[in-house]
Amino acid sequence: MDTKEILLKLRTKSGFSQDELAEKLFVTRQAVSRWENGDTVPNTETLKLLSKLYNVSINTLLGSPRKLICQCCGMPLEDEIISREKDGFMNEDYCKWCYADGNYMYSDMDDLIDVCVKNMADEEHSEKEVREYLLRTLPKLDYWKRYKELGGNKAFEEFKNTLIDEINALNVVGMPKLTKLNALVGSYVNLGYRLPNGNKVKFLDDNATYLGNQLECEFGGDRYFGIVANTDFILISTYEENGKNTELVLYKKR
Numbered sequence: 142m143d144t145k146e147i148l149l150k151l152r153t154k155s156g157f158s159q160d161e162l163a164e165k166l167f168v169t170r171q172a173v174s175r176w177e178n179g180d181t182v183p184n185t186e187t188l189k190l191l192s193k194l195y196n197v198s199i200n201t202l203l204g205s206p207r208k209l210i211c212q213c214c215g216m217p218l219e220d221e222i223i224s225r226e227k228d229g230f231m232n233e234d235y236c237k238w239c240y241a242d243g244n245y246m247y248s249d250m251d252d253l254i255d256v257c258v259k260n261m262a263d264e265e266h267s268e269k270e271v272r273e274y275l276l277r278t279l280p281k282l283d284y285w286k287r288y289k290e291l292g293g294n295k296a297f298e299e300f301k302n303t304l305i306d307e308i309n310a311l312n313v314v315g316m317p318k319l320t321k322l323n324a325l326v327g328s329y330v331n332l333g334y335r336l337p338n339g340n341k342v343k344f345l346d347d348n349a350t351y352l353g354n355q356l357e358c359e360f361g362g363d364r365y366f367g368i369v370a371n372t373d374f375i376l377i378s379t380y381e382e383n384g385k386n387t388e389l390v391l392y393k394k395r
Contacts, residue, residue, distance in 0.1 A: 145179035212283035213239035238350040246324045322352040334389045
């Protein structure tokens with residue numbers, strides 16, 4: 142599908158007239174008409190505004206001329222999983238699990254590989270095969286090639302250290318000192334907590350990436366502490382093996 146057809150389809154689907162769209166983009170109705178007739182193509186800044194307005198990538202607006210892959214983990218990118226900057230604009234270089242809230246989520250390739258192996262291994266591809274594939278592939282991606290240029294993720298490491306200090310300062314009874322935070326996919330740590338009325342509630346987004354860890358209780362027994370956090374909150378819970386019998390210990394806004 143050509144750009145002109147995509148722009149017409151998206152405008153029609155969104156219910157905007159040409160005048161209404163022009164007002165939102167700070168252009169003339171005639172400019173919108175020229176795009177949809179194929180006479181011109183929106184400039185880069187206008188494409189960014191259209192991308193945010195329609196919740197699709199610029200690549201999609203231009204008819205998908207490029208095959209997008211995450212430059213950190215190598216995952217093929219569809220519009221639904223493309224990362225976003227803090228201002229809401231899409232960053233078409235990364236998936237939302239590798240880049241979130243303006244931060245790169247991985248500073249250690251081994252940590253990323255461990256997470257990917259858990260998600261990618263199946264009956265056809267063993268963990269060993271997946272790990273070997275990632276060890277060959279990841280060093281070729283832009284993020285890892287430019288790692289030092291990106292600052293070695295120093296700012297993110299500093300953020301994690303600050304977060305660790307905040308969590309330890311809470312002095313949760315029975316919880317050992319936290320020394321490390323790992324990137325965790327929301328679906329793996331989004332446990333349900335039972336309310337007094339019997340209903341269960343979940344606080345996390347299955348599709349988001351968080352920082353966290355699991356620690357054994359200092360009092361022994363079969364319970365663990367689960368720590369999940371990001372730039373906005375700290376959540377601490379306890380549970381038995383495989384996330385059974387969860388109890389919410391603390392939920393704190395940062």
